[in-house]
Structure formats: C-alpha cells, structure tokens
Amino acid sequence: DGGITQSPKYLFRKEGQNVTLSCEQNLNHDAMYWYRQDPGQGLRLIYYSQIVNDFQKGDIAEGYSVSREKKESFPLTVTSAQKNPTAFYLCASSVPGLAFNEQFFGPGTRLTVL
C-alpha cells in the first residue's frame, strides 16, 4: 500500500528542547512538503523539497530545519528557536512538474510543548 507515514501521532516536549518529526513516503514522489496547521487557519508552508539534497524555505521557516538525504524521507526538526511550536504538523508529497499539483498527505503529528 502506497502512502505517507508520520510518526509519532502525538508528541510532547518540554520548552527549550529540539524535537524531530518523521515523514516517510513510498509513493516515489520527488517533492515533499511540511505544513503547520493552527486552529482556524489554513495550512502554512514551513519547508519544501523538490528533489533529494535540496530544499527551500516556505512562509514560516524560522525556528525549523529539515534534511532530504533520501527520496522517501523528509524529517522536520522543531528547534528551541521556534517561539510557538505547539501545533498540528502535516507532511505531504507530490509529483513535481505537473500543472495539477495534487499533494498527498500523511496523518499528521500533534506536537505539544509544555
């Protein structure tokens, strides 16, 4: 079964700690994305990667970092510099180069910083 997995589903961390959210896809998609969703808001793009070993900042990249060493993996690190890290984080992937950019999403990780 092809899809995107995110783990864990719920994550709790103390303030000041870095935390890494996992995202894996077996859809053979080149492009991957990280979004953040807050209550009453749309999805805001944190980082995206169109190809292995390359990634670009999205609209709200401050306090986050990513890596793309493998096509199927795009982990997101929420650093202590992120001022308000408690949110629902969504990872997505797509086939770039198509006019119709349908993105496929994972189930999300809810991060709570105590």
Added chain:
Amino acid sequence: DQQVKQNSPSLSVQEGRISILNCDYTNSMFDYFLWYKKYPAEGPTFLISISSIKDKNEDGRFTVFLNKSAKHLSLHIVPSQPGDSAVYFCAASGGSNYQLIWGAGTKLIIKP
C-alpha cells in the same frame, strides 16, 4: 496578504440538501484549483479540482464551479450526507511554482 480566502468559517446544512462552499482568490496567475476534505486529527484528502480553462468539473455528488472574471470558485455537494461533515479547504497553484496556496477552511456540519 491572503491570496485564497474562504470567508465562511462554518456552514450548517440539512442532510439531503445542497451544500455550497465558496472560495475567492486574488492572484490571476493561479491556473489550478483544488478542494481538499479534512477530518479532525487527520491529513487532508484530495476531493476535486478544476483547471482555469474550464468553468465546471463534476465528480459524483461533487461539482466545482469556477468564475474567472469574479475570481471565485464554489464546491457544490448534492445531496449532502452525514459523512460529508468535515473541514473543506480550497487551494490554488499557478505558474512554475510547486506550492499550493491554501484558504483557511470551512467547517461543514450536516444535520440529520
């Protein structure tokens, strides 16, 4: 600057009736529009899309209408069913940019 706007945070519709969700955009470079459905604590799932060369696209109970001159699109669900209760996001893309620009979402509640 919100390029994609969904001005109704929520909408309540009787089961069996038509649900109409609206979306406005400001960027005339957008050439593809997508609707996603999202249940709580899950990722969004793709529902239906429309290209800017069309003004209507239909898929079963779901129809999307595009009015380019008004920069407005709408999603019609007929008939509405209890399982349609979810948050619906409108998203747009354009040019060579791979990004999707998202609206804030509309929570649809189907009443029995």
